[in-house]
Amino acid sequence: MLVPSVLAKPLDFAPLALIEHFARRIFDRVLKVHPDLFERLGDYRSKRFCFSPSDLPLHFVVIPEGRVVEVSRGIRQPTADAVISGPLFILLALLEGRCDGDALFFSRDLMVTGDIEAMLALRNALDDSVIDLAADLGGMTGPLAPLVISTARYIRSRALRGKAL
Amino acid sequence: MELICPAGTPAAFKEAVDAGADAVYCGFRDETNARNFPGLNFSREELGQSIVYAKARNVQTFVALNTFMRAGCESLWHKAADDAVRLGASALILADFGLMAYVAETYPQQRLHVSVQASASNREAIRFLVDAFGARRVVLPRILTVQDIARLTRQIDCEVEVFAFGGLCVMAEGRCSLSSYATGKSPNMNGVCSPASHVKYRQEGAEMTSELGDYTINRYGPGEAAGYPTLCKGRFSVGEESGYAFEDPVSLDVMDHLDALRDAGVSALKIEGRQRGKAYVAEVVATLKKSLTADASGRAALISRLRLMSEGQRTTSGAFEKRWR
Known part of the structure; x- marks a missing residue:
């Protein structure tokens, strides 16, 4: 499932600083809950990883070691060691290990360029980390946590319905 | 027949156990195993914890030490064998004769399986490995028909394990030099194809x-x-x-031949895929577990879903049903 254009379109105009702030908060939360991610990532933790959702006008560059998150907009991908692109919900499912990266590559849902070794290390580290973004998001929302978690899980199950892993 | 399932990470290991594996195979995070990919495999501590998890659920753990020892660096493989035995591995999967000799002499009680990387595909080779090193099981290369396997199992005194699902090699395991030719690194020596x-x-x-x-x-x-x-x-x-020219991008699936493999005397079915994610491991293990007890018609419906997760999104029974001879 692609992000509906009615939701993607406002991101053409939304302030990048705001999006970056939100993305960094999620990233910090994930690293706090899953510190083991770094250990499995090894030397690749200093690489610049770019995530380019094909259904959003945004690119997210992450450097795990420095806890850096940069968000940019436009057709041109930012400079990065390794780039992965595909629909947003597929990228999020891969981040959580709910989908198999090889299967998504075989079906051409994903495209990977640049340093394949670094991207493979990240994929394997994420796959072992048992990340639940819905729970992590809920952990940031205080008393609204139950509502946020159940809503996020509902959206996730709808988005991945019928997808072979 | 036992279901032998892959795990590249502790998370995938747990999924395999929970999905119904009879045994899980895995390797250390170095060149001692043939899936030496970045971010994959187990530290000593992770393997120890995983073995404890498996044992508590009556599931075996096989440790793959299935690359060939580099001259002068044998201690890396010896140490890996020492540690796997110490941590309580149910069996070691070995390819190198020197390492088999080391394990057989140092740990005579340790169960030893012959890796597919050893390319033991005939009666004489397997009998030699049983006599010389006490091998208890051989994983057959994917070059034999079901009829070949049936003939072989009657002539040898050890268990037979065959690949049933997953990635398909060029049928020269342990001897393939294509990766070395293109990159200087091989699954045989460096653990990476x-x-x-x-x-x-x-x-x-x-x-x-x-x-x-x-x-x-x-x-x-x-x-x-x-x-x-x-x-x-x-x-x-x-x-x-x-x-x-060599082979199509396609995965192995011999689940249509389950009954014939059982009749042929096969003891265990192996799922390839230590490099795959935990979602794949969970899905394939659960589906194949159900297939083992389903009738032939129900089996086809169960397996068809797995095709979309396969290389090239297609599967073949490969040499098990050789049609090109």
Whole structure:
């Protein structure tokens, strides 16, 4: 499932600083809950990883070691060691290990360029980390946590319905 | 028949156990095993914890030490065997005769399995490994028909394990030099076939090009299902023709032959895929577990779903049902 254009379109105009702030908060939360991610990532933790959702006008560059998150907009991908692109919900499912990266590559849902070794290390580290973004998001929302978690899980199950892993 | 399941990470190991594996196979995070990929495999501590988890659920753990020892560096493999035994591995999966000798002499009670990488595919070779090293099980190369396997099992005194589902090699395990030719690294010595450090993908419009070392090995058209970036699954120009010269990008699936394999005396079915994610492991293990007790018609429906997760999104029974001879 692609992000509906009615939701993607406002991101053409939304302030990048705001999006970056939100993305960094999620990233910090994930690293706090899953510190083991770094250990499995090894030397690749200093690489610049770019995530380019094909259904959003945004690119997210992450450097795990420095806890850096940069968000940019436009057709041109930012400079990065390794780039992965595909629909947003597929990228999020891969981040959580709910989908198999090889299967998504075989079906051409994903495209990977640049340093394949670094991207493979990240994929394997994420796959072992048992990340639940819905729970992590809920952990940031205080008393609204139950509502946020159940809503996020509902959206996730709808988005991945019928997808072979 | 036992179901032997892959795990590249502790999370995948747990999924395999929970999904119904009889045994899980895995390796250490170094060149002692043939899936030495970045971010994959187990530290000593992780293996110890995983073995405890498996034992509590009556599931065995097989540790793959199935690369060939480098001259002068044998201690790396010896230490890996020492640690796997100490941590309580149910069996060691070995390919190198020297390492088999070390394990047989140092740990005579340790169960020893012959890796597919040893390419033991005939009565004499297997009998030698049983006599010399006390091998209790042999994992057969994917070059034999079901009839060949049936003949063989009657002539040897050890259990037989065959690959049932997953990635398909070029049928020369332990002897294949294609990866070495293109990259200088091989699954046999370094534990990596077509290492990711030598792989590049390029998107050119709707086409995707894959490269290994200095070689362009494939171009996939818009929407065309892709395969692994290995030379054996590259497209070649041979004479007037272009196409897959060694083998198509396709995965193995011999679940249609389950009953015949059981009748042939096969003890265990192996699922390939330590490099795959935990979602794949959970899905494939659970599906194959159900298939083992389903009738033939129900089995086909169960397995069809797995095809979409396979290389090239297609499967074959390969040499098990050899039609080209």
